[in-house]
Amino acid sequence: MLDDITQPLPGPGVSVLDEILSGLGSRQKTLPAKLFYDEAGCDLFNRITQLPEYYVTRAEVALLDRHAGEIAAHAPRSSSGGATLVEYGASDESKGVRLLDAEGSRFEAYVPIDIAPGALAAIAVRMQASHPRLTLAPVVADFLQPLVLPASVAAFPAMGFFPGSTIGNFRPDMVVRFLEQARQTLSVEQRSCFVIGTDLRKHPARLIPAYDDAQGVTAAFNRNILNHVNRVAEADFKPDAFAHRAIWNEQDGRIEMHLQSLTAQTVRLAGRTIRFSSGETIHTEDSYKHTREGFISLAARAGWRSDAFWTDPDRLFGMHLLLG
Structure with missing residues (x-):
């Protein structure tokens, strides 16, 4: 027996666009990890779960x-x-x-x-x-x-x-x-x-390949967040202008995923200009162990x-x- 799919209650006044602008305006640029999971992101994540590296x-x-x-x-x-x-x-x-x-x-x-x-x-x-x-x-x-x-x-x-x-x-x-x-x-x-x-x-040698697989599926998953941002924030990110990086942070006990700008570039987003220096990263996800x-x-x-x-x-x- 199926009830109608229940829609979310109103949030506490912070929109997704607010979260994006706040994160990209920070010294260490960030994006909310929930933006990974559009339709394409869900499909890519399902592929990740089947990879040999992803235990x-x-x-x-x-x-x-x-x-x-x-x-x-x-x-x-x-x-x-x-x-x-x-x-x-x-x-x-x-x-x-x-x-x-x-x-x-x-x-x-x-x-x-x-x-x-x-x-x-x-x-x-x-x-x-x-x-x-x-x-x-x-x-x-x-x-x-x-x-x-x-x-x-x-x-x-x-x-x-x-x-x-x-x-x-x-x-x-x-x-x-x-x-x-x-x-x-x-x-x-x-x-x-x-x-x-x-x-x-567990040991980083087991962890890092699970977030940086040989087939590049996790890299595609990471870059896809920029496609989602383009849609919801009227942005013009070029995902191929960013490289996927997976890093083990021993002090905090977490894998960090980043998107690293391959060149100095600017992105238009919701009528604003976001500047990236070459090598600058967007911190997209933490995975605490x-x-x-x-x-x-x-x-x-x-x-x-x-x-x-x-x-x-x-x-x-x-x-x-x-x-x-």
């Missing part, structure tokens, strides 16, 4: 295949026994379905949340065919902003699900703020919980406590169960 998805899928039933068993139950699975950043349903279909699972509703309407519409078509009895309520939203779950799932307590290590894209202060908001969205007073995937800390203890500490600052932890056989990826 993250394989490790996470191995973890879910081994522990999906155990994870799903932790979902809170309503008086009727049902629960809602709320998946953050659901560009497709392949990971969520592993929990929905796990042995003993009693999920009665599924709320995929993503910023890309096209991806959610495609999920809705597939899920209506494969899970016709499931209440399906997609939400188009920037989940870094406050949001409210659809009324159609209000009767069921929720298990939040944030796979894929996307939370690694957030600075530590953003992690805490996001987790605080999730407590409100998931209504922890209804005994809701949150399952979150994190890429674990958490230790188990470090992430539990961040979660505690947001009012969550750790109840369980799972990892893959090679201990590349971790999944936390948090209780409010």
